[in-house]
Amino acid sequence: MNAPLVALTGATGFVGRHLLSDLRAHGYRVRLLLRRPTEAAPDADSAVIGDLARPMNMARALEGVDAIVHSAGIAHAMSGRPEDDYRSVNTEATIALARAAERGGVRRFVFLSSVRAQTGPCADGVVDETRPAAPTDAYGRSKLAAEEGLATLGLDWAALRPVLVYGPGVKGNMASLARLAATPWPLPFGGLRARRSLLALENLAEAVRTVIAAEGRLCRPYLVADDGAWTLPEMIAAMRRGSGGRPMLLPVPQALVSALLRVAGRGEAAERLTGDLVVDTGALKALGWRPLVATPDGLARLARDAAA
Template sequence: MTAPLVALTGSTGFIGRHLLAALTARGYRVRVLLRRPGELPPGISGAVVGDLARPQNMAAALSGADAVVHSAGLAHAMSGAPEDDYRTFNTEATRGLAQAAARARVRRFVFLSSIRAQSGPSADRVLTEADAPAPTDPYGRSKLAAEEALAGIDIDYAALRPVLVYGPGQKGNMAALLRLARAPYPLPLGGLSGRRSLVSVESLADAVDAVLRAPDPLRRPLIVAESEPVSVPEMIKALRAGLGRRPGLVPVPEGLLGAALALTGRSELRERLAGSLAARAAGLAALGWAAPVETRHGLEMLARAGG
């Protein structure tokens, strides 16, 4: 039998690069959609140059495709981007691509959404898909609006809501945490108790494979998270273990650390360090999926490999 053909967007981004490698390794034929001409990535069946901001001309990209995996978009790290830009690149481009996929009779549309479509940067409970979505910033609102657009299109879809993703080539908060772990001095983070769910690029790719293979219609959002949330001290301990070092953590009370950050004009960093954002992949578990990576081990291996 011919292997399924997946049309992939965002193949040059952090997540997209890993998805391209993982899908081809699992036997899928992959056709990438590129924004500009360039060297064809290895191991794929073809590439099409096109503009997601004008997805009405996607017939060549989607012809014969069994599924679309849409990982392109304006990233959360672009915090200074206007709300209209998030709407254009994350909502309207997704809507147009899904409509084109429906016209091309693509079987399933897999959208890389975000946990921020469901929650702000922290939550006081473990999140599941049963919780009403309550995004708090333009990025999260644009992702939720894209999910709502998909629900109005006649195509089977899965809107994956990954928590914070880590892996080689990572940026943003996880890259900053790895830089801290590499620092040669003790860190005053041992007293932090907030717990966060993470997901490795390996686990995320496995979840994408699971929804591509699911036999029944999905048409819903699905959280993607590894099984056990971890605290910042546990993250640092795992990363430093991968670097062959002791944890080197000083248990400064959260209140004192928060006051120190406020004095230096970095109050927003306190929520990112001390706040909790734990989530459970209940929907994927119902499909029989379990994350193949345990977070502490994944972080250790990431640091050992050089991040």
């Protein structure tokens, strides 16, 4: 019973489910902070706090808690949501939970923010935390505003800014890419040269445990990504090799692919496919974090799991 007690929000989501199993596998006690009792997991303590924007019973829910890992929120993939929704859930609810943590004597608050709090979907050069934050959409602005709110409190905190996360159960853009890679046809992406950082679920979980255990006060954001950055052809080739196939990528010029996507009304997709987003994780590595999974291996396993 001397193991640290971590309170976790968002445990029913893609990232939260993995964090729950990872924390327990590494000896942490975990208490789930839930909206309703039906979300309780059989292998974890739980406390029902209701709506995060208007939580209840927080003193009791946080009793004995050493750290909070806050992974709940409105995801970037939920397009079309009004900006007020992002601010209410991603900003105001985060700050309300952190204030409750401060009152309850919680040692550290770990906030799962996003690279989109730092930058838009693409960026020139390698991005690190010293570059002024310049989010370009409601999602990114809501995450940055939450970080800024945390900075006004006396509570010790860390905001992890992950790039695009992949792993079992992934949805959104990475799930679409995995489905595309699983087709037997040649794909017209061999000419794309933009490089992007990615993040395996296991490496994100390692980052969470690193900042939970870090000594001293943190009170800052940390970018999180696998080592290296990869072109779309390299990602597809890794996935196809993982499922026993060949890359089969046609060298269609990048400018033509971009033009066709823009004509089809997929301007942001064109920007993602033809623009770089490479991040530097030196600040997190200074705390002792090291990625456990290499991107090509993680993508190959994702493809194998999808084909199983």
